[in-house]
Every structure is written in C-alpha cells, then in structure tokens.
Amino acid sequence: MAIHGLEALLRDHPRFRGMPEEFIRAVAGCGKNVVFHKGDYLFHEGEDANDIFMIREGLVSMEMDAPGAGPQTFLTETAGGMLGLSWLIPPYTWTFDARARTDIRALAFDATCLRDKCDADPALGYAVMKQFMPVIVERLHDTRVQMLDLYRARS
Amino acid sequence: MLAPDLHTDPMVPVLARVTRRIHELSDIVTFEMEVDGWQGFAPGQFNMLSVFGVGEVPISISGPLSDRSKIIHTIRDVGPVSHALCALRKGAVLGLRGPYGAPWPVEAARGRDVVVVAGGLGLAPVRPILYELIENRDRYGKVTLLYGARSPREILFAEELGQWRSRLDLGVEVSVDRGDEHWHGHVGVVTGLLRAADFDPANTTAFVCGPEIMMRFAANGLVEAGMAATDIHLSMERNMQCGIGLCGHCQLGPVFVCKDGPVFDWAFLKPLMAVKEL
Ligand SMILES: Cc1cc2nc3c(=O)[nH]c(=O)nc-3n(C[C@H](O)[C@H](O)[C@H](O)COP(=O)(O)OP(=O)(O)OC[C@H]3O[C@@H](n4cnc5c(N)ncnc54)[C@H](O)[C@@H]3O)c2cc1C
Ligand code: FES
Numbered sequence: 001m002a003i004h005g006l007e008a009l010l011r012d013h014p015r016f017r018g019m020p021e022e023f024i025r026a027v028a029g030c031g032k033n034v035v036f037h038k039g040d041y042l043f044h045e046g047e048d049a050n051d052i053f054m055i056r057e058g059l060v061s062m063e064m065d066a067p068g069a070g071p072q073t074f075l076t077e078t079a080g081g082m083l084g085l086s087w088l089i090p091p092y093t094w095t096f097d098a099r100a101r102t103d104i105r106a107l108a109f110d111a112t113c114l115r116d117k118c119d120a121d122p123a124l125g126y127a128v129m130k131q132f133m134p135v136i137v138e139r140l141h142d143t144r145v146q147m148l149d150l151y152r153a154r155s
Numbered sequence: 156m157l158a159p160d161l162h163t164d165p166m167v168p169v170l171a172r173v174t175r176r177i178h179e180l181s182d183i184v185t186f187e188m189e190v191d192g193w194q195g196f197a198p199g200q201f202n203m204l205s206v207f208g209v210g211e212v213p214i215s216i217s218g219p220l221s222d223r224s225k226i227i228h229t230i231r232d233v234g235p236v237s238h239a240l241c242a243l244r245k246g247a248v249l250g251l252r253g254p255y256g257a258p259w260p261v262e263a264a265r266g267r268d269v270v271v272v273a274g275g276l277g278l279a280p281v282r283p284i285l286y287e288l289i290e291n292r293d294r295y296g297k298v299t300l301l302y303g304a305r306s307p308r309e310i311l312f313a314e315e316l317g318q319w320r321s322r323l324d325l326g327v328e329v330s331v332d333r334g335d336e337h338w339h340g341h342v343g344v345v346t347g348l349l350r351a352a353d354f355d356p357a358n359t360t361a362f363v364c365g366p367e368i369m370m371r372f373a374a375n376g377l378v379e380a381g382m383a384a385t386d387i388h389l390s391m392e393r394n395m396q397c398g399i400g401l402c403g404h405c406q407l408g409p410v411f412v413c414k415d416g417p418v419f420d421w422a423f424l425k426p427l428m429a430v431k432e433l
Contacts, residue, residue: 014350061334061342073334076342080351101339141372142344146332150366151275151305 006031009107013054014080015131023127030113034106042083042098042106049092051108053083058104063097071097075142082135087111165399168205168250173243174225180309183276184241185217185229190251195223198261198283199390199418202253203398204228206239213395213413214240215280216254220287226251229279229311255398256417259388261287264360268296270352272373274303274345274365278311280390281364285319292324296359299326299352303345303369306331307338326353345369346376356381364390371428374421384422391417391424408433 006028010016016024034053036042042053042060053060059078063071074096077083083106086094092111118125175187196216205211218227232241243249261284269288273281288298300319304310310329320327328348330341341348346369359382363373370389377387393405393412400414408427410416427433 059339059341070336073338073342076330076334076340078341078351138347138350142347145344145346145368145372148368149305149332150369151303151309151332 006033006107009056015054015082015135019127019131023124026117026121026124027109027114027128030117031107031109034104034108036100036104036106038100038103040100040104042100042104043094044097045094047094049084049086049094050111051084052087052111052114053098054107054109055079055081055083056105056107058100058102058106060104061099061101063099065097071099075139076101082132085132085136085139087115088132165252166397168203168211168252171204171226171249171251173245173247173249176243176245179229179311182232182241183229183311184232185227185279186240186243187218187225187227188249188251189225193223193226195220196226196254196283197258198287199259199280200254200256201280201398201417202226202228202251203255203395204230204240205250205252206236206243207250209239210236211250211252211396212236212240213255213392213398215390215417217279217282218286219290220283221290229276229282231276252398255413257415259284259362259390259418260360261362265294266296268354268359269298270349270354270359270361270377271298271300272302272345272349272361272363272365272377273300274369274373275305275309276311277365277369277390278302281362282312284362289319289322289325297326297354298324299354300328301345301348301352302327302329303348303365304329304331306333307335307340328352344372346372349373349376349380352380354380359386361387362390363387367392367428374425378421384425385420387421388418389421389424391419 007024010024010028055077057079061073062075063073066072118128171188171190173186173188177185179185201213201215203211204214214228217229230237230240232238271281319325330345330348334342361377363370374387391412395413396402396404398413400411405412
C-alpha cells in the first residue's frame with residue numbers, strides 16, 4: 001500500500017486522531033500493510049519486538065505456553081486494536097506469542113525505524129508516546145478487572 | 156409500569172407452580188412457572204420468590220413480554236434461599252409477589268441505536284429487552300449485545316446467543332475472562348468490546364447489567380465513547396425484604412432500589428457509586 005494510503009488509515013484510526021500531520025507522515029513512513037492467515041503466528045515469545053501491529057481486520061490471540069497445558073490465551077485483539085508494547089522498552093523482546101485466530105489484515109510499523117525517529121525528534125517521540133500511553137493504561141485497567149474474577153459466585 | 160394486582164395485600168405471596176426446569180449451568184437454573192391471574196411485566200422488573208419455611212428473595216424476570224402464559228426466572232444458587240429455589244422440580248409450588256420495580260426504559264430507545272452490555276448472570280435481567288428489540292426490530296437502529304462470561308463453560312443462554320449471533324440485524328459479541336483450547340472468540344473484559352463496537356454515541360441508549368464493578372467500568376467506557384450519562388441505564392442489586400418501598404432495606408442514598416429502581420441512569424448513580432458502603 002502506498003504511504004499516503006497508510007497516512008489516511010492512521011488519520012482515521014481512533015488512536016491517532018488529532019495527531020499533527022507531520023507526525024502522521026513520520027509514523028506512516030515506518031509502516032507497511034501485512035496479511036496473516038488463520039493459524040499463523042505474528043510473533044513468538046522471546047523474539048525481537050521488531051514490529052508494532054495495528055489490527056485492521058480479524059482476531060489475534062495473545063498467548064503464553066504452559067507446559068502440559070498448551071497455549072493459554074490471556075487476551076484477544078480485534079479491528080482497531082494495537083498489538084505489542086514491548087517495542088517501547090528495552091530489551092525490546094516479545095513476552096508472549098501472538099496467533100491469528102482468523103485471517104488478519106494489519107499495519108505493521110518497523111519498531112527500530114519508529115524508535116530512531118522518536119529519538120531524533122523528541123516532539124515526535126512525545127506525540128507517539130501520547131498515542132500509546134492510553135493503550136498501556138487500558139491494558140492495566142482491563143487486567144485489573146479481569147483479575148477480580150467478577151463473575152464467580154460469591155460465597 | 157405494570158402494577159402488581161395479583162391480590163390485595165402486597166406482602167402476601169400468591170402460589171406459583173413450576174411448569175419447566177432448565178438446568179443452564181452447574182449453579183444456574185431457569186424456571187418457567189405459572190400463576191393464576193398473571194398480568195405480565197415490563198423488562199427489568201423482578202418478583203419476590205419464596206420457598207416456604209426458607210425465605211424470600213428478589214429475582215428478575217428473564218422471559219419474553221409477549222407470552223403471559225408463563226413467568227421465567229433464571230436463578231443462581233448462592234445461598235440458602237436461592238439454593239432452595241434451584242432445588243425445586245417441575246410441579247413444585249412456591250410463593251410469588253410482583254412484578255415490582257421500575258423497568259428498563261426500552262420505549263425511550265425507539266429510533267435509536269441500542270447497546271446492551273451484560274456480564275455473567277446479568278444476561279438474565281436484560282433478556283426481555285433483547286426479546287423486545289428482536290420482536291420489533293424495525294423500531295430500533297443498530298442493536299449491539301456485548302456479553303462477558305467467566306469462561307466458555309459459564310456462558311449463559313449459549314444456544315440462544317448463538318441464534319442471535321447468526322442474525323444479520325444484531326451485533327453480538329461474547330468475551331470470556333479465561334479462554335480454553337476450544338474457544339476461538341474474544342478473551343478479555345467485556346468492556347474491551349466496547350472499543351470496537353459500532354454505534355452512534357449521540358443517538359444510543361445503553362442497558363447494562365452485571366456485577367457492580369463491571370457496570371461501573373462499562374458505564375465509564377460508554378461515556379468515554381461519547382455517550383451521555385443519562386442515556387446509560389444500569390440495574391442495581393441491594394438486599395431486599397419488602398420489595399415495595401416499606402422497610403428501607405434496599406436504600407441507596409435517597410432512593411429505594413425496589414421501588415424507585417432497580418433500573419437507574421448513570422447520571423444519577425455515578426455520584427452514589429463513589430460513596431463507599433452505600
Ligand atoms: C432486583 C434484583 C434482581 C435480582 N435478580 C436475580 C436473578 O435474576 N437471578 C438471581 O440468581 N439472582 C438475582 N438477584 C440476587 C438474588 O436476590 C440473591 O442472590 C439472593 O437474594 C441471595 O439470597 P440467598 O438466601 O440465596 O443467599 P444469601 O445468604 O443472601 O447470600 C449468599 C451469598 O451470596 C452472596 N450474594 C447475595 N446476593 C448476591 C448477588 N446479588 N450477587 C452475587 N452474590 C450474592 C452473598 O454475599 C452471600 O455471600 C437479584 C437481586 C435483586 C436485588
Ligand atoms: S426492600 Fe423494603 S424498601 Fe426496598
């Protein structure tokens with residue numbers, strides 16, 4: 001997909017809404033369109049966190065493998081969702097597996113490219129962090145509620 | 156609202172007879188029952204059900220509005236009274252007072268998008284809304300049901316959810332807190348589904364039912380999505396005794412949940428929810 005197509009997708013994405021145009025262009029410059037087939041892994045635990053995925057279509061499960069019990073899904077992401085925050089902090093390594101539960105269309109942003117641009121331009125870095133911070137906070141809040149196990153019978 | 160007119164003394168139950176018992180989940184049973192003179196109910200209302208010699212508890216009505224021949228209740232076995240209720244078999248007789256309470260304002264949602272967010276057993280009190288929306292589908296805009304359950308094995312009304320999912324005029328998404336190897340759907344809190352849901356926040360009415368923390372989370376998520384707090388309706392649960400606004404057991408700030416609720420809007424509830432132990 002041409003860069004201007006990516007820019008349009010970013011501009012429309014709730015996470016990037018309101019981001020200044022020059023930053024949208026800078027982020028889009030690190031992106032590409034990717035497709036995964038049902039059953040494919042987007043990445044595995046322990047691998048370098050080279051990409052940030054923005055899901056456009058489909059369902060991805062985030063899993064950790066438990067010996068004897070197989071893959072344990074702790075969260076899924078669907079259209080509009082972001083996948084992966086490990087690219088933000090050293091050692092930039094995935095801490096879980098991500099598997100396509102359906103065919104997936106996504107945007108993948110080269111993490112090194114984006115990190116380098118952010119390091120070179122702190123204003124861009126700050127703008128990018130502002131877009132990703134809500135994802136981190138939502139994950140934290142959701143996990144907190146999930147841990148409360150609200151639907152169990154109180155006894 | 157439908158007034159209870161089964162008898163003259165609202166504290167004296169009438170006799171109900173169990174006509175069908177459906178084992179839903181390990182601790183949840185649905186009963187169909189009949190009562191002479193039953194005049195129907197409005198979605199969101201509840202009955203006080205009693206097992207003689209054990210006690211009486213409020214239970215929402217979870218059946219369709221259109222069929223007045225039976226009253227449907229879905230009950231979870233959590234303590235002495237609900238345990239005795241869940242143990243009832245076909246033909247058993249129990250006490251019933253009702254229907255009580257202020258209903259979900261479903262009529263006010265006509266011509267608007269509707270979002271129903273339910274968690275766990277909270278699907279039972281909102282089921283009458285879904286029957287109404289389906290029965291009169293052309294009167295409403297986009298209809299979305301977001302349901303959260305603990306695990307795939309604890310999904311309530313799974314068969315019916317499957318039927319609703321297959322309809323093109325309903326958006327139905329189910330999320331579980333913990334998946335298993337056979338589960339191919341969403342995993343995560345039900346409110347996460349709100350972020351991908353397609354509705355016009357300025358023209359949507361939302362109905363939310365489930366554990367109180369989940370409802371608070373959902374209501375805040377709906378407000379973040381752009382909805383007005385007055386368009387978000389929640390069903391509250393408090394301990395009840397009389398069910399008709401006499402004893403004060405169900406008091407929530409300035410209101411009685413049994414008489415003024417159990418359905419309230421988020422604009423009213425939000426400040427009360429911030430008060431601990433209320
Ligand atoms: C308006 C209204 C509608 C309701 N609708 C339904 C319904 O459709 N189906 C249904 O199964 N229940 C419903 N309830 C809850 C039901 O009334 C209680 O579960 C019941 O009163 C418990 O009584 P008990 O004697 O069995 O247990 P109790 O001895 O009163 O309680 C046993 C244990 O269960 C816990 N408990 C009590 N109430 C609840 C609750 N609401 N949720 C979770 N845990 C609880 C208590 O903290 C205690 O630990 C409703 C309550 C209200 C106020
Ligand atoms: S239960 Fe008696 S006032 Fe509400």
